[in-house]
Amino acid sequence: MGIAQAQNIGCDAAKKFGAQFLIYFDQDSVVSKQFVQPLKNAFLSLSKLHKVALVAPIFKDEKHGFFYPLIFLNKYGLRRKVVPTGNEVQPIPISIAISSGTFTSVAVMDAVGGMRSDFFIDYVDIEWCLRAGRTGYSLFAIPGVCMLHSIGDRSIPFLKWRLVIHSEWRRYYRIRNGFFMLRLTHVPKILALREVLINVVHQVILLLTQRNKALQLKYFLRGVRDGFGPIDRV
Incomplete structure (x- = not known):
């Protein structure tokens, strides 16, 4: 079973328990007790002005201490990278986000659809974000919420x-x-x-x-x- 199918199973289970919101983590994610609420607040606040697919933290490399760049795509698919400084205040529009730490809703998942289980692992989150964007949704990074992350072995x-x-x-x-x-x-x-x-x-x-x-x-x-x-x- 790949990460995509596991996320879909988790989403279905959450719906059966009557959940309204979802947040994804990797198996080795470590966050503070104050991590979720600011993301939920941002999601609800931004949803009053935009059609929001998800909100995401900013990511800091666990081993080397640098911030991972945020990615925004123009209509041609050309990338614009914004490297956070840690001092930003306002939500930052993005086009793609890694799944770990992202906050969304069951309603959004129903509208956009689940993760592609045939992808198994790589590009699962990127494909979903692009699908959400094509459906008219917006994505935001929330500078006040930071998560330590490490990519690769x-x-x-x-x-x-x-x-x-x-x-x-x-x-x-x-x-x-x-x-x-x-x-x-x-x-x-x-x-x-x-x-x-x-x-x-x-x-x-x-x-x-x-x-x-x-x-x-x-x-x-x-x-x-x-x-x-x-x-x-x-």
Whole structure:
């Protein structure tokens, strides 16, 4: 079972208990007791002015202390990155958010639909956010709420960046789902092409720098092959 199906099961269970709101966490998420209420307050306040899909915290890297950039897409799918300073006050419009720590409602999930279980893990949250945006919803980051987060199993320095290292099977889903995104009408083609190209370059760097080259190549080729295979329609 992937993260998408697990989230859908959790959402269905919450509805059976009569829940109105939902908040998603990873299995290793750690937050304070004061984390949820400011997100709920922001969601309710912003919903008076906008059609809100979700509100999200800002994320700070657990190991290296930097803030993850917030992403906003224009109508062509070109990205504008805003790196929080930690001093912002007003909600910041965004186009995509990682699922951990995001606050939404059951009504929004019913309107937009659940997570794509066929994606299993990578791009599950990004695809949903883009689907919500295409449906007319807005997304916001709430600067007053910060969450520590870590992406990948580890990272290595590469030129001026830190390259995230995932397991081989995670690389498979990232490669495959990047090609899947190219075929979804609500995903801007420029964004999807960018993800495919970055994934390929990332994989080449891994093949050059990591020891398990045969396994890296195996899952990369399998991801490319399956990325051109059947995909369910939303």
